[in-house]
Amino acid sequence: MEAQSFGDKHTVRKLETVHRYLQTYTTALKFQRFELLYVDACAGSGSSVPRGALEPTESIQVRLDGFAHPVADTDEIIVGSAIRALGVNPPFHKYLLNDVKQSNVDALRKAVRQDFPHLADRVELTRLDANEMLRNLCTSTDWKETRAVVFLDPFGLQIDYSTLELLGQTKAVDLWYLVPVFAMYRQVSGEGQINPDGGPRVDAALGTDAWRHVVVVEERSTDLFNQSHCRSKRAVDIAWFEKVAKERLGEAFGGRVLDETLPLGRNGIQEFSLMFAWANPGEKAKLAAKLAKAVLA
Numbered sequence: 001m002e003a004q005s006f007g008d009k010h011t012v013r014k015l016e017t018v019h020r021y022l023q024t025y026t027t028a029l030k031f032q033r034f035e036l037l038y039v040d041a042c043a044g045s046g047s048s049v050p051r052g053a054l055e056p057t058e059s060i061q062v063r064l065d066g067f068a069h070p071v072a073d074t075d076e077i078i079v080g081s082a083i084r085a086l087g088v089n090p091p092f093h094k095y096l097l098n099d100v101k102q103s104n105v106d107a108l109r110k111a112v113r114q115d116f117p118h119l120a121d122r123v124e125l126t127r128l129d130a131n132e133m134l135r136n137l138c139t140s141t142d143w144k145e146t147r148a149v150v151f152l153d154p155f156g157l158q159i160d161y162s163t164l165e166l167l168g169q170t171k172a173v174d175l176w177y178l179v180p181v182f183a184m185y186r187q188v189s190g191e192g193q194i195n196p197d198g199g200p201r202v203d204a205a206l207g208t209d210a211w212r213h214v215v216v217v218e219e220r221s222t223d224l225f226n227q228s229h230c231r232s233k234r235a236v237d238i239a240w241f242e243k244v245a246k247e248r249l250g251e252a253f254g255g256r257v258l259d260e261t262l263p264l265g266r267n268g269i270q271e272f273s274l275m276f277a278w279a280n281p282g283e284k285a286k287l288a289a290k291l292a293k294a295v296l297a
């Protein structure tokens with residue numbers, strides 16, 4: 001398996017949480033008439049190696065292509081979301097696996113061929129931007145006949161709010177989204193400057209620029225010579241971005257977002273927040289929220 005170089009304990013927690021949900025999902029819906037899809041829009045290569053394991057040791061070689069190539073000790077390899085989903089029993093009817101990187105798509109294809117040949121005809125691999133892939137999915141699927149779990153696991157601010165809105169409009173998708181709250185926060189410096197490159201990515205991720213009017217405050221002070229000074233500073237923390245992102249996700253999903261989230265990060269910094277939203281407004285679909293709450297507990 002071609003392992004990507006990222007991940008840690010928090011990666012495992014995230015993956016185990018989503019995997020538990022997938023397992024209960026296919027079990028709960030197995031007697032329903034729907035075609036069940038698992039959609040992994042940022043699927044990676046199928047595995048990763050914790051950063052800590054990437055010291056140049058005898059057991060791990062990192063090549064210029066960014067892959068970590070475990071030579072002997074494979075204990076530390078983290079099995080990725082797509083491979084875990086393929087192991088769910090009963091299986092999904094279809095697995096739509098996508099990554100923007102060709103090498104990741106190739107690695108996934110190899111893993112499916114080697115380890116899941118019996119599911120090969122259920123797997124569709126694409127190499128697209130996640131937003132484009134999901135736009136295609138939302139507009140080309142008969143959502144009266146289909147139900148899907150979508151996992152969005154980006155490294156950063158790659159997912160546009162318009163994509164979340166489309167997913168919400170299907171009324172048939174359950175979404176697990178690893179929201180990059182730290183990436184949002186760090187676009188505002190302590191001195192209240194909004195990063196000219198990163199700021200527009202936050203606009204796109206939240207589908208609004210209203211945050212810009214809240215994140216910076218002007219502070220007035222008077223010096224020893226009675227001169228008045230004005231300086232700007234950041235007025236919000238990571239938790240504020242998490243709250244706003246959850247509200248926005250809720251708006252895209254008709255208010256159906258779970259209040260509980262899974263905060264994830266390293267070295268005491270919350271980098272991400274795993275959130276769950278369900279698009280189906282029906283009474284029965286509230287079961288999705290109950291299942292998600294149970295797996296988050």
Ligand SMILES: C[S@@+](CC[C@H](N)C(=O)[O-])C[C@H]1O[C@@H](n2cnc3c(N)ncnc32)[C@H](O)[C@@H]1O
Pocket residue numbers: 004006015041042043044045046047048079080081082098099100101104128129130131153154155158
């Ligand atoms: C955190 S990793 C996903 C890990 C995967 N879920 C796993 O468990 O192994 C994020 C992935 O998103 C991919 N990616 C980055 N930008 C993307 C985009 N715009 N569209 C689709 N995939 C993207 C990266 O190549 C990377 O493999």
